[in-house]
Every structure is written in structure tokens, then in C-alpha cells.
Amino acid sequence: MTDKPVDLDAHRGFAAMKATEIRRQRLYEFQIDQEALRVRQEELEKALSQPAESWLEAAGKAQYLLQIFATTPEAQDPHRQALIARTLDDLAKLCERSKERP
Incomplete structure (x- = not known):
């Protein structure tokens, strides 16, 4: 060598x-x-x-955490994936509604 x-x-x-x-x-x-x-x-x-100053900010935090959780092995179950998707949809709809209100 x-x-x-x-x-x-x-x-x-x-x-x-x-x-x-x-x-x-x-x-x-x-x-x-x-x-x-x-x-x-x-x-x-x-x-x-x-700390969140509004429901909108709190919903944004929840969405972020759910998206992180969705990538974990524990969340790969199809039932959990469906629950996560529905919850994210609900949060998005509620956020849009709260933006529309004066």
C-alpha cells in the first residue's frame, strides 16, 4: 500500500x-x-x-402541526390520513370564512 x-x-x-x-x-x-x-x-x-392572537393564527398553527404529523409512520394509516385531510379542509374553510367577515 x-x-x-x-x-x-x-x-x-x-x-x-x-x-x-x-x-x-x-x-x-x-x-x-x-x-x-x-x-x-x-x-x-x-x-x-x-401565543396566537386570533383563531385564524391558532388554526394556522394546527394546520402546520397536522401536516407534520401526516408525514410520520403513525399517521400513515388510511383512516388517520382521511381524518387529517378532512380536518385540514375544515380548518381551511373556517379560515376563509373568518377572512370574509369584517
């Missing part, structure tokens, strides 16, 4: 090197997107940790 690293790119053709570079770029972009998503989610959850 040798301590000297082997430059694998020198043993590949141009197409393989290009494909590798594209995969690396996509991975890098994915990691950047994931970090931005994580930061936005932290900011949203920080804002949601404040």
Missing part, C-alpha cells in the same frame, strides 16, 4: 468525468437547499412558538 492518493479522474473518460461532476454539483445544490429549508423551518417554528 501507498500513502499517496490515486487520482481516479485521470483513469476515466471525459463522459464519466462529466457525469461525476454533475452528480457532485447536484449533491452540493441539494445540500444547500436542505440547509435553506432547515433555516426556514426553524424560523417558522420560532414564530409559531409565540
Whole structure:
């Protein structure tokens, strides 16, 4: 064995090197997107940790939490998925009605 690293790119053709570079770029972009998503989610959850000042805000918090719960293994049961969907629909309708009222 040798301590000297082997430059694998020198043993590949141009197409393989290009494909590798594209995969690396996509991975890098994915990691950047994931970090931005994580930061936005932290900011949203920080804002949601404040007390609601209206029923509309409370309904928005409930919708967010239900959407998170819907992605968990416990919520994958078809009956629970239907309940979550109906509840989210109800909250959306009630929010729209409260916006229409003066």
C-alpha cells in the first residue's frame, strides 16, 4: 500500500468525468437547499412558538402541526390520513370564512 492518493479522474473518460461532476454539483445544490429549508423551518417554528392572537393564527398553527404529523409512520394509516385531510379542509374553510367577515 501507498500513502499517496490515486487520482481516479485521470483513469476515466471525459463522459464519466462529466457525469461525476454533475452528480457532485447536484449533491452540493441539494445540500444547500436542505440547509435553506432547515433555516426556514426553524424560523417558522420560532414564530409559531409565540401565543396566537386570533383563531385564524391558532388554526394556522394546527394546520402546520397536522401536516407534520401526516408525514410520520403513525399517521400513515388510511383512516388517520382521511381524518387529517378532512380536518385540514375544515380548518381551511373556517379560515376563509373568518377572512370574509369584517
